[in-house]
Amino acid sequence: MSNDYLKNIIKNIPEKPGCYQYYDDKGIVIYVGKAKNLRRRVSSYFTKSHDNSPKTRILVSKIRDIRYIIVDNEEDTLLLENNLIKELQPRYNVLLKDDKSYPSIVIRNEYFPRVELTRKIVKDGSQYFGPYSNVQSVKTLLEFIHKLYPIRTCSLNLTPEKIAEGKYKVCLEYHIKRCLGPCIGLQQHDAYIKNIESIKQILKGNSNLVSDEIYNQMQEMAERHEFEEANKLKEKYLLVENFKSKSTVVSNINYNIDVYSYDEDENAAYINYLNVHNGAIIQVYTFEYRKKMDEAKEELLAMGIIEMRERFGSSAKEIVVPFYPDIALNGVEYIIPQRGDKKKLLLLSTQNVRQYKLDKLKKAESLNPEQRSTRVLKELQKSLNLKELPVHIECFDNSNIQGTNPVSACVVFKMGKPSKKDYRHFNVKTVEGPNDFSTMREVIHRRYHRLIEEGSPLPQLIVVDGGKGQLSVACETLEKLNIYGKVAIVGIAERLEEIYFPKDSVPLYLDKNLESLKIIQHLRDEAHRFGITFHRNQRSKQQVKSELDNIKGIGQETKKSLLSKFKSVKRIKSATKEELTQTIGEHKAKLIINYFANEES
Template sequence: MSEEIKNTLAVIPHLPGCYQFIDEKGTVIYVGKAKDLKKRVSSYFNKNHEHPKTRILVRNIRKIKYIVVNTEEDTFLLENNLIKQLKPRYNVMLKDDKTYPYIVVKNEFFPRVYKTRNIVKDGSRYFGPYTSVQSVNTLLEIFRKVYKIRTCRLNLTPENIIEGKFKVCLEYHIKRCNGPCEGLQTLEEYNKNIEEIIEILKGNVAIIEKQVQEKMQLLANELRFEEAHELKEKLVLIQNFREKSQVVSNTNYNLDVFSIEEDENSAYINYLHVVNGSVNQAYTFEYKKKLDESAQELLSMGIIEMRDRFGSKSKEIIVPFIPDLKLSDVEFTIPQRGDKRKLLSLSEKNVKQFKIDKLKKAEMLNPEQRTTRILKTLQKDLQLKEMPWHIECFDNSNIQGTNPVAACVVFKKG
C-alpha cells in the first residue's frame, strides 16, 4: 500500500458518500458507495479477500477519490450517475446495469404518460430519475384516475381520428378515459390536462391535491367511505412524492455550483455540474496563493477553469457570493432556500472536507507544521507579540502564611 493511500485512509471521514479507485494511468477502475466512507474504503486494505478479482482490484489501486453526501439515499443515486458516466472496469456487481425509473410525457398527439428506464431524444419530456418505484406507480395511477389520460399505444393523429380508424375500449366504458380515439375529447382539452400533469411532475402538487380532495369529499357525501379512504392513502403518497435529494432533483435543473474555502496560503474550490437535476460531475481543487488575491478573484478563476475543462454551457451558476466575473448569457444566483440552496450546501460540505483532509495530510507528513499552526492560533488568541515557543507557568500556594508550595508547568513547542 502506497503512502498516498495510507494518508487518504487516515483522513477519509466517517460520512456517507461515494468513492473512486484510480489506477496508475489515472483511470477510474471502480466506483462504490458507503454509509461510512472510512469503514468501507479501509476494509479493502485491512483484510484478505476471497474473490480473486477483488484482490486484483486492490493491487491496482494507486489513488482514492471520494465525494461526501448528506444521506444514504444520495449515495445510491450518485453511484448510479458516476458508474454510467465513468464505466469503471471493476464494477461487476451491477450485472443488469440497473437504472432508476423516469416518468416520460411522450412527444405525440394526445401524449401518453408512463414509466421508463430508457431516454430517447425525440422531443419527449423526462422527469426523474426517482428512487421509489412505488411512488412513480402511485402517481401514474392518480394521473389516470384524475385526468383520465390514455394508456393505449394507438397513433391518434387528427387524420386517423377523422377517418374513424379506432373504437373506444374498456377504459372508456369504466370511465378511465374520455375517448379521444373517437374524437370524444379534443386535443386542446387533453393538452390542458397534460400541462397540469407537467406542473405536478415539477413538484407543484397543490393542483392535484385540490382535485383529489374534491373527489374524496364527493365520495364521502355519497357514503362511499372505503373509496374515499383509498384516495386519501394515495394522496399522502403524492404529498410525499417529491424526493428532496441534492444529488438528484425532480426539477430538471441544468446549472453549475461553486463554493470556496480559504486559508492563509491556499484557496479550495468545489465544482458540481448538474444536468437535468442530476449531479454528474464533482471536482475539488486547490489554488496556491501567490499574492493577496481576493476570494472574488479566486472564485472567478475557478469558474473559468472548470467550465472550460468540463465544457459546461450552463446558463445558471450557483455561488455563495457574486464573483468578480461577467459571462454572456449566464446568471449568477445566491440561493437562500429550496433545492438550489441544498445543492450549494452540498458543494460547501465537500470543499470544507477537502480543506480539512488536505491539512491533516500535510501535518502527518510534517508534524512541525501542526505545531506552528497551534502556536500561531495561541499567539493570536492571547494577543502576544511573539510566537510562544516556550511558556512557563508558576503557581504558589500556602496555608495562612505557612507551608508554602510551588509548582511549574512548562509548555514547549505546543
C-alpha cells in the first residue's frame, strides 16, 4: 500500500456494488471503475502484483485519493460508470472514439414539422432517427418518404399566426403536387400530423403498420366507389411494399432484437451494433474504444451495449452476442446462436465490424506506408516466435542445372521489401556437381564470414530454401562462425507453407491468409529468380566462348572490333591480311593469321 491514508479508505469501503474514482496529486480524476464488490475490487489494485501489466502499475503509482459511489444493482454500476467516463474523461479509461459526423434523420419540433437529413443533434424537442453509417441510404429513405407523403421542404416559420396573416405564397413543390400548401392554409394541421406519425412508424421500422393502414383505406375507398382516391392509395401501398422488399428482412418472424459483434487490435476495441425491428435491420452502427489499460473484451462489450441502448433508446429483451459480456441486464437474455437466422445476423454483424477495422487500418497505412510494413513484420515475428523484429531478412537459393555451373543467390529484404542493391550472387568454388548441402555450407560461410570481418550488421532472420538437411548444414556453419543463436534461421520446404526450425523435426504450417506468409513467398520467389538468372548468364558465357579467346595477344576490345566488322569467326578466318590490318592493325592481324594457319596444319 502506498500510504496509511489510502489504507484507511479501503478499510472502510463497503462490500457493495458501485463505482470508484482514483485521483492524482492534483485532485484530478485519472480512472473510473465499476465493481460488484467495491472493497474487494479496489483492494486488488494495491495487493496484487502487476508485473504483467505496466499500465496498471503506472496507474497505481499515481493514485493519491479514492472516492466511491454505491448503487443498487450491477446494471446501474455500468450506467453510472459510462456517464462518469463521458463527463470526466479520465486519462486511464477507455475512450469512446465516435464519429459525430454520421447523418441522422430529424423530424423538426415545428407546427408543420419538416423531415430532413442532419449531422447535428440539438436538444430542441426535435425527434432524431439514426445515426446512419451510409449517407446514401439516408437520402434514398428521405426520397421515399417525400414520394409517399406530400410534406413541406421549405424553411418558412409556419405558425398559425403567420399563416393567418397571409404573408406566404405557394412554391413549385405545391404546383408539382409534392406539397399540399400548408403555408396558405390549404392543408389542415391534423392531416399533416397524421402523415408525420406514419413517417415515424416507417423510421422506427414499423412499415408493416403503415402498409396495412394504407391497404385498409384503399379497400374502404373502393367500397365507396371512390376509385380515383383508391388508385392513389394503391400507388402508395405499392411504394411501401417495394420499400419493404428492399429492406434487409431476417425472416417472416417479427424479431425485435439487438445484435453485437466484437473485434480488437493492440490499441482499440471495435463493436458493431445491429438493431432488428419487426424482422428488418433498421440500424447498423460501428464504433471503437481506444484502450488505455488491459481491459477485458467482456468488459468492453458490456460498455458498448450500455452505450448503444442509451443512445438509441433500445429496450430489446434479446441481445445476440459473440460471447457473454461482463454485465447482467434486468429482463434481458443474452444469446450466442449456433444456427438459424440469429446466427446469420451475428455473422453479418461480424463482417461489418471486421470491414470497419480493415478500412481504418488501410486508411492509416495509406497515410503512413511504413506502418503496414511494421505491422506485417510484427505478424511474422509472432508467427515464427522471433526475439527481434525481422527488419533485415536474407534468403539463400542454390542453382545448378544438370550439375553444371553451381551458383547461389542471396536476396536481402529490408522492412519487408526487396533491397536490390544488397543482393549478392556466388560462384561456388569448392563443390563439383549437384551437392546442395556442400553448396549451402560454402555460401553461408562466405557471406557471414565477410559481414563479420567488415563489421557490417547481421540480419535478424536467415531463410534457406530447403528442408531439414539444408537448414542443419546452415546451422552448423553459423555455429563455427559463433553467431548461431544471435541470428534466427528457418528453412522452407518444397511446399511454401512448411517452415522448419533448427533442431525441430516438426514443421510449422503458416496460415495461407497471413500477410507474413506473402513476405516468405516473395523472398523465396525473388531468391529463385535471382539465382536462376545468374546461373543462365554463367552458362551463356561459356556457350558463347569463341576460338578468339585462345589467341594470345588478342583481348576483349580487339574481339569486339573483329566481330563487329566480320560478324563471325568463320568470316575472320577467310579475311585477307589487308582487311584484318585495316580493322586491328598489322601486328594483331599477323597473330590471327598465324594462329589459324597453325590450326589448319
